[in-house]
Amino acid sequence: MMQTLTGPCFVISLTVFVVGMLVRAVWYVRGLDWRLERVAYAYHKDRSIPGALVSIGKWLVPGGTQGWRTQPVAAIAFFLLHFGAVLIPLFLLGHTVLLEHHLGISLPALPQGLADLLCIASITGLILIGVRRFTSPVLQQLNTRQDWFVLVLTFLPFFTGFMARLDIGAYDTWMLLHVLTGELFLVLAPFTKLAHIVLFFMSRAQLGMDFAIKRGGDSRGGAYPW
Amino acid sequence: MSQILCSPTPVTTQDGIRALLADKGGEEYYKQMRALPVDQNALANDLQQTCKSRTRTWLEICAHCGMCADSCFFYKANNNDPAQIPSYKIQSTLGEMLKRKGKVDTAFMMHAMDVAWGQCTCCNRCGLYCPHGIDTGVMFSYLRGILFKHGFVPWELKIGSGMHRVYGAQMDVTEEDWVDTCEWMVDENSDEWPGLEIPVEKEGCDVMYICNAREVKHYPEDLARAAILFHVTGTSWTVPREGWETTSLTMFAGDWEGCSQNLERIYAAVERLKPKMVVGTECGHAHRATVVEGPYWAGRESGDAPVPFLHYVEWVAKVLREGKLKLNPSKKIKVPCTLQDACNYVRNDGLGRYTREIMSYIAEDFREMSPHNEHNFCCGGGGGLNGIGLYRKERNIGLKHKLDQIRATGAQLVVTPCHNCWDAIRDMMEVYEEHNIKWTFLKPLLIDMMEIPPNIEHVSQE
Numbered sequence: 001m002m003q004t005l006t007g008p009c010f011v012i013s014l015t016v017f018v019v020g021m022l023v024r025a026v027w028y029v030r031g032l033d034w035r036l037e038r039v040a041y042a043y044h045k046d047r048s049i050p051g052a053l054v055s056i057g058k059w060l061v062p063g064g065t066q067g068w069r070t071q072p073v074a075a076i077a078f079f080l081l082h083f084g085a086v087l088i089p090l091f092l093l094g095h096t097v098l099l100e101h102h103l104g105i106s107l108p109a110l111p112q113g114l115a116d117l118l119c120i121a122s123i124t125g126l127i128l129i130g131v132r133r134f135t136s137p138v139l140q141q142l143n144t145r146q147d148w149f150v151l152v153l154t155f156l157p158f159f160t161g162f163m164a165r166l167d168i169g170a171y172d173t174w175m176l177l178h179v180l181t182g183e184l185f186l187v188l189a190p191f192t193k194l195a196h197i198v199l200f201f202m203s204r205a206q207l208g209m210d211f212a213i214k215r216g217g218d219s220r221g222g223a224y225p226w
Numbered sequence: 227m228s229q230i231l232c233s234p235t236p237v238t239t240q241d242g243i244r245a246l247l248a249d250k251g252g253e254e255y256y257k258q259m260r261a262l263p264v265d266q267n268a269l270a271n272d273l274q275q276t277c278k279s280r281t282r283t284w285l286e287i288c289a290h291c292g293m294c295a296d297s298c299f300f301y302k303a304n305n306n307d308p309a310q311i312p313s314y315k316i317q318s319t320l321g322e323m324l325k326r327k328g329k330v331d332t333a334f335m336m337h338a339m340d341v342a343w344g345q346c347t348c349c350n351r352c353g354l355y356c357p358h359g360i361d362t363g364v365m366f367s368y369l370r371g372i373l374f375k376h377g378f379v380p381w382e383l384k385i386g387s388g389m390h391r392v393y394g395a396q397m398d399v400t401e402e403d404w405v406d407t408c409e410w411m412v413d414e415n416s417d418e419w420p421g422l423e424i425p426v427e428k429e430g431c432d433v434m435y436i437c438n439a440r441e442v443k444h445y446p447e448d449l450a451r452a453a454i455l456f457h458v459t460g461t462s463w464t465v466p467r468e469g470w471e472t473t474s475l476t477m478f479a480g481d482w483e484g485c486s487q488n489l490e491r492i493y494a495a496v497e498r499l500k501p502k503m504v505v506g507t508e509c510g511h512a513h514r515a516t517v518v519e520g521p522y523w524a525g526r527e528s529g530d531a532p533v534p535f536l537h538y539v540e541w542v543a544k545v546l547r548e549g550k551l552k553l554n555p556s557k558k559i560k561v562p563c564t565l566q567d568a569c570n571y572v573r574n575d576g577l578g579r580y581t582r583e584i585m586s587y588i589a590e591d592f593r594e595m596s597p598h599n600e601h602n603f604c605c606g607g608g609g610g611l612n613g614i615g616l617y618r619k620e621r622n623i624g625l626k627h628k629l630d631q632i633r634a635t636g637a638q639l640v641v642t643p644c645h646n647c648w649d650a651i652r653d654m655m656e657v658y659e660e661h662n663i664k665w666t667f668l669k670p671l672l673i674d675m676m677e678i679p680p681n682i683e684h685v686s687q688e
Binding site: 027028029030031032033034035036037038039040042043044059066067068070071073074078095123124136137138139141142143144147170195196200201202203207208210213214215216217218219220224225226 | 232276278279280282283284286288289290291292293295296297306308309311313314317353354355356357358359360361518519523524525527528529530572574575576577579580600601
């Protein structure tokens, strides 16, 4: 069972994830239309490239933008989740072994202590996001079942993986659940809001270009300051 | 049976405009709208054409994180009403329309109209606060386009779009009215300013000046002041006979075809008169329509206008910097004053640096609003909202937010180089009975403060 899950099932789910995300990225770029959006994408590269990069880069840094600074609670919750959500799947020792075995990709592994810390941070971030959703009238208005589903879908691989790591009983069961929920995440990501894993970069780059090319880039000397 | 006033067809005749104007307050117009059927197949097709990967991605990846809520002045001014969250507003209108693939009824379209014009001014502030880079204001602008195409547009904007299509201006100002007004303003002021000219249709000047039909129709002294400032700075300038109107109620209405027609008139004037640059009056949306979005409506692939198009504040900053316009430092504004940043040329064209440069010349006690510049809040009347009677109540609630922001500075004067902001600020002072704060365009301030060079003849009228 475990061998099938970490063998062919893993390869299939990873393929669905990678191909799905690539398709979404390509579909996004192909769907851009300079006339409709009124953004001269092909012109003013001196402004548009920095515009796109700054628009992505500043939002990747905690406190890097006015938006993050004015909403510190949301920002803390998101960053707590996302550091681990990006680093652990790629660089946790167990994961790097799988990736090397199946794909021949060799990535450096995170020190165990740091990995533990990131995992706890991510779980804390997810809980904070959940609490925020329960307590904020804004989020009660906005949140749908899909939002909760995505939150749970993200929580499960972290939680099960961490339970297995703690090794306080039923290690095999937790590990099995971890692999299952992790693969479920990979398979569903391209078809849910989790597609923001790539579309965040697309959308941010687009708006960065929009501001740099059209909405004041010339007056501001390039990228929007965010 | 009464005449058809509300339909998906744009108004293109004088008779059509007269009929709409005769329907006071749009009573019959809205009555007809309530019975206007939705062509669902055409709507599905329009959604398909309008919502491509950018918009669909925006609607789909919105994480419902709520960070846009506090960025919206409507949300704040309405006591944090969850129905005013930008994400909710767009998801429940355009998002829902897409989900249902255009299978929506008249009531839904009218609700979408209420939200698109009565709860969003397309100020684009929320776009700065969304981690995913979702610009809800942009989506609302496209939603307006779809609604316009199907006849669900506020009465005043249906008229506004018609005015542009029929008169080439937002008001019924004909070419003759325009040229007459230019001559009249010269006559009115030539005793004081011998040699003052408003050169119409002169080729090869440095500056071609374009303005707002309202100035021509309701306060032509603004045109006279522009002429005096060009005269005093020794600027070689002209105004076109056709293509002088730079505003675009068609943009507020979502009438993209009308937007293109406006642009073609202005660009044709540029082609005819070959000025080195074009300067537009103190208007925000006019700048957005002509300079920021305009080149695209004119089909220009580079997204740039054919010659540099300057907002009035850019031109003023330039002549101050170059010393062509000298101000008497003793006449600087003494009272505490603040500056209204117009969304359309500050957030959406980065010109805040020029208005601040100007403030350094004219004000002794300049106080920034908080937040300001790119992050400033809409005046409360942008996006066409000032002119829509149906949403007057909603607008007046929103105005309070800007009034609080102004009051917090302690300013007694608001420098407001934008027609819409100017109107909104005038109205908020009246609605909320604030009598101690004044507001002004730049031109009258500059005329009061300027030093007249020795080569310019001036006969004081006092």
